[in-house]
Amino acid sequence: xxxxxxxxxxxxxxxxxxxxxxxxxxxxxxxxxxxxxxxxxxxxxxxxxxxxxxxxxxxxxxxxxxxxxxxxxxxxxxxxxxxxxxxxxxxxxxxxxxxxxxxxxxxxxxxxxxxxxxxxxxxxxxxxxxxxxxxxxxxxxxxxxxxxxxxxxxxxxxxxxxxxxxxxxxxxxxxxxxxxxxxxxxxxxxxxxxxxxxxxxxxxxxxxxxxxxxxxxxxxxxxxxxxxxxxxxxxxxxxxxxxxxxxxxxxxxxxxxxxxxxxxxxxxxxxxxxxxxxxxxxxxxxxxxxxxxxxxxxxxxxxxxxxxxxxxxxxxxxxxxxxxxxxxxxxxxxxxxxxxxxxxxxxxxxxxxxxxxxxxxxxxxxxxxxxxxxxxxxxxxxxxxxxxxxxxxxxxxxxxxxxxxxxxxxxxxxxxxxxxxxxxxxxxxxxxxxxxxxxxxxxxxxxxxxxxxxxxxxxxxxxxxxxxxxxxxxxxxxxxxxxxxxxxxxxxxxxxxxxxxxxxxxxxxxxxxxxxxxxxxxxxxxxxxxxxxxxxxxxxxxxxxxxxxxxxxxxxxxxxxxxxxxxxxxxxxxxxxxxxxxxxxxxxxxxxxxxxxxxxxxxxxxxxxxxxxxxxxxxxxxxxxxxxxxxxxxxxxxxxxxxxxxxxxxxxxxxxxxxxxxxxxxxxxxxxxxxxxxxxxx
Numbered sequence: 001x002x003x004x005x006x007x008x009x010x011x012x013x014x015x016x017x018x019x020x021x022x023x024x025x026x027x028x029x030x031x032x033x034x035x036x037x038x039x040x041x042x043x044x045x046x047x048x049x050x051x052x053x054x055x056x057x058x059x060x061x062x063x064x065x066x067x068x069x070x071x072x073x074x075x076x077x078x079x080x081x082x083x084x085x086x087x088x089x090x091x092x093x094x095x096x097x098x099x100x101x102x103x104x105x106x107x108x109x110x111x112x113x114x115x116x117x118x119x120x121x122x123x124x125x126x127x128x129x130x131x132x133x134x135x136x137x138x139x140x141x142x143x144x145x146x147x148x149x150x151x152x153x154x155x156x157x158x159x160x161x162x163x164x165x166x167x168x169x170x171x172x173x174x175x176x177x178x179x180x181x182x183x184x185x186x187x188x189x190x191x192x193x194x195x196x197x198x199x200x201x202x203x204x205x206x207x208x209x210x211x212x213x214x215x216x217x218x219x220x221x222x223x224x225x226x227x228x229x230x231x232x233x234x235x236x237x238x239x240x241x242x243x244x245x246x247x248x249x250x251x252x253x254x255x256x257x258x259x260x261x262x263x264x265x266x267x268x269x270x271x272x273x274x275x276x277x278x279x280x281x282x283x284x285x286x287x288x289x290x291x292x293x294x295x296x297x298x299x300x301x302x303x304x305x306x307x308x309x310x311x312x313x314x315x316x317x318x319x320x321x322x323x324x325x326x327x328x329x330x331x332x333x334x335x336x337x338x339x340x341x342x343x344x345x346x347x348x349x350x351x352x353x354x355x356x357x358x359x360x361x362x363x364x365x366x367x368x369x370x371x372x373x374x375x376x377x378x379x380x381x382x383x384x385x386x387x388x389x390x391x392x393x394x395x396x397x398x399x400x401x402x403x404x405x406x407x408x409x410x411x412x413x414x415x416x417x418x419x420x421x422x423x424x425x426x427x428x429x430x431x432x433x434x435x436x437x438x439x440x441x442x443x444x445x446x447x448x449x450x451x452x453x454x455x456x457x458x459x460x461x462x463x464x465x466x467x468x469x470x471x472x473x474x475x476x477x478x479x480x481x482x483x484x485x486x487x488x489x490x491x492x493x494x495x496x497x498x499x500x501x502x503x504x505x506x507x508x509x510x511x512x513x514x515x516x517x518x519x520x521x522x523x524x525x526x527x528x529x530x531x532x533x534x535x536x537x538x539x540x541x542x543x544x545x546x547x548x549x550x551x552x553x554x555x556x557x558x559x560x561x562x563x564x565x566x567x568x569x570x571x572x573x574x575x576x577x578x579x580x581x582x583x584x585x586x587x588x589x590x591x592x593x594x595x596x597x598x599x600x601x602x603x604x605x606x607x608x609x610x611x612x613x614x615x616x617x618x619x620x621x622x623x624x625x626x627x628x629x630x631x632x633x634x635x636x637x638x639x640x641x642x643x644x645x646x647x648x649x650x651x652x653x654x655x656x657x658x659x660x661x662x663x664x665x666x667x668x669x670x671x672x673x674x675x676x677x678x679x680x681x682x
Contacts, residue, residue, distance in 0.1 A: 014238075204590050
């Protein structure tokens, strides 16, 4: 079955361009609650008209609600979602499991699509999403064809794959760089695109833009994607011009209609519309490397021929027009699109003095230019009757107007009851957890904290290094693992259990199954992006025993967070900035320097680069979070456990930090930050 072609619409002009160019569906947003809040987007009135415009033309509409939301924002978001349902939206794109929990109950007939911000990159994660009420998963952009095929066949959901447009350096949903260094959260729809800025890796000969990927282009692989069973191919670009939307959508629509690869001329048109030193299909072909990177060096070629034109209409809805009549009876016209039917009557027919050619009547019926309709005509008129062409045309115009009105009608949505919240956990004993990158950071001073647990990377449990036996141990599960890596994850989880691990810290829905199968107790990590109380309830029902709040959540919002589980917050450490499938150290020719390399920005800030599971790059914040004198504020906000997270620190630095937190004081590091807890909500 041919995949749906899903095009972006950041404005009404872009919407028309997408529809006229052949999009099967469009995705767009209102002024709030979406991951492109800097796009022009639609006012509420414009959005209603846009949805009706698409409904009339048989184009499906997906509306983005794909940011993290606080408890205070949820009532407005739900009211907005109800309006979208009443306006006729076909699906909502959601990134927050708490929002999904409420919407699946409130709007039981609304399709929910799991945003790429949910970092769904393996079959196990997609299965969990299916259980949360989603009908479709928008997969991570970093997946290969084999990954996509495996997930689509076995995940239990429709899959949507990005086919064209900008690529983020970091896995979507796990990028915090914009929030940490620019106070503009990508998870809240305000990404400042730090990956497009210049950086330097000491000792590296790579270009000065090591985080700027070329744009994705899968126009040569449409048959393979269709054969893999993908339901929807998505074009990125809600901040792009109508000309871009028209040109790119037109190429992909033509290729999908014939199920072929783009021609050389079409490839040139795509490049003229926008590229960054060309395009890449590296992830799709499982060929990562420096060849995937590029920057934008010139302005887009003028594409005036592809801009949507006011009043232009591409016929896309098939209708059958049946004209009937006899002498002494009224002329009748019935119009049907196969689902809806309208019928009109005209004047009484008189005998004909001359016989009008049937072909002329059919031509008059099928002259539907300026409408969305492609007509075929059927005649059931007595040859002896006089049929004025002016009457035929008038009936055709009126019938199509009434058919359009019928197609724009939206049935009242079914509204359900919101789920009852789980009981709130009583006050808990305060304490610490400690995360270390390597076992030598577990010093006697760390043990003197009597931490609830000490957490190490999952891989550390298979290295044969001595581990303490008088404290609970936790395995930090990978933030990302593709389908081909999951067997290794399961093996490592069982090994961790045998070596004394009791808990598993989870940053991705796809890790739940492997941790539970190994007998590990689930704890939510920062990558789950816990922002609201319904999300906490969802994770509790999934079997979690404790949760870590997002470090992007301000203290003021944290105070309103209700949870049936103990809450943890990071109180010290280099916070994660990015996790990258494409290793910047290997690309720069300095492979093997994980933990020693520093990525420097234009201001001289140095971001540590560590090795992640699967040899991925983990880029940490340049400044260390330092809160020994503000611990009480976190506790008063409802936090039970404060996390001290050690990555690049020496054992001596670990000891100094632990003592500072035990004493609520101490000398701060040279470069430190108070984090995002005390800033306004982005």
